[in-house]
Amino acid sequence: MKHFDAPILDWNYANQHDWCCEHSMSQSPIDIDTSTLEPMMDMGKLQLTYSRTVDTIFDTGSAIQGLATGTANINNRFFNLQQFHFHTHSEHKIDGKLSDAELHFVHEAQNGRLAVLGVFLIEGAHNETLQTLLDAVNTNKSIHNVYLYDLLPKISDYYHYLGSLTTPPLTENVEWYLFxxxxxxxxxxxxxxxxFHANNARHTQPLNGRKVLFKSFNKNS
Amino acid sequence: MKHFDAPILDWNYANQHDWCCEHSMSQSPIDIDTSTLEPMMDMGKLQLTYSRTVDTIFDTGSAIQGLATGTANINNRFFNLQQFHFHTHSEHKIDGKLSDAELHFVHEAQNGRLAVLGVFLIEGAHNETLQTLLDAVNTNKSIHNVYLYDLLPKISDYYHYLGSLTTPPLTENVEWYLFxxxxxxxxxxxxxxxxFHANNARHTQPLNGRKVLFKSFNKNS
Known part of the structure; x- marks a missing residue:
């Protein structure tokens, strides 16, 4: 990713209005090849403080989306929770394999940086918190005593890479943390x-040389 | 910068190959309007550990560039120094005003994130460290006992925003810290x-709604 080491093409300061710009080289989702992960060296701690009230949950036309407030301290920087939404099936793949669904918690930092925490949802036990949310879709009512952490895994080891939003405007500059x-x-x-949405999942996108890191909080690993 | 709140245009998952991507909305350099700065809430500490050896310094054809190793701990994340280079006049403006030159220290984190520390150079006293570097340009020799900190200000208060490289490929995803x-x-x-380069400075680019933060380490300010 040493873009600044790229060969100098036919450009100079006089023709700068014609400089071509990079286009979408760091898009999401991706297929994560677990054989090529690199251990993350930063501390990488996640601390989530989400409200127990979901202000509303509705069908945007593209996904079921809930609005709630909260903060995420991610690797020592503060991000504000903006919304969460569901994709069926999952958008990211792990070693080529999709999950039944994927939940995205979207956050924004003071400087505009976006960070998404992604959770892979698979068929198994009934999830009461999810049911509370599903029962409230499009009712236009606030939902109280929602423990969003029930939709997050107990072990917070994650895959991390730099990507984009997975729907237009496909904004890059997004930090991904996938449990x-x-x-x-x-x-x-x-x-x-x-x-609601039988297939609201974008296709996986080329990695284009990006690294995918893995953070393990198990001191024995 | 709530891109995910943007109005949904005429798209769906069937036409995703045709989704249009954002193009260059977060480019550098910019003209920093100091009347609109927002105090940075993150700790934002900078800790630099640069080698005292500059491996080589040369004219890339676009700038005088030095190669040296080192690390920058920026807001609790580690970045590796890749290179430093000079622009004359400055690329960034402060309240519409250019400086005589601008020095960029370019770093890369493990996840590929780029961070540039920028220093505004103005006419005044002779700088011995700079002279050592200038005398070595294109000699293809390593330079020892170079104290790069002499090219950094004593007070590390900075302007911070998200931008891009200022030369092709104009890669976005760059964190800027301008002293x-x-x-x-x-x-x-x-x-x-x-x-060497009478005018190797890109024009300032539109802010497009980005925030510029200001970090002050003066507890009384």
């Missing part, structure tokens, strides 16, 4: 999500 | 820099 541990939701809940 | 305090170099040294 390795999956969260179970029931087959019926997957069907409910699919009832 | 408020200037560093003096002599009129003769400015002439030497201009002898």
């Amino acid at each position: 390795k541990e999956t969260v179970e939701i029931s087959a019926k809940q997957i069907q409910t999500l699919k009832h | 408020k305090e200037t560093v003096e170099i002599s009129a003769k040294q400015i002439q030497t820099l201009k002898h």
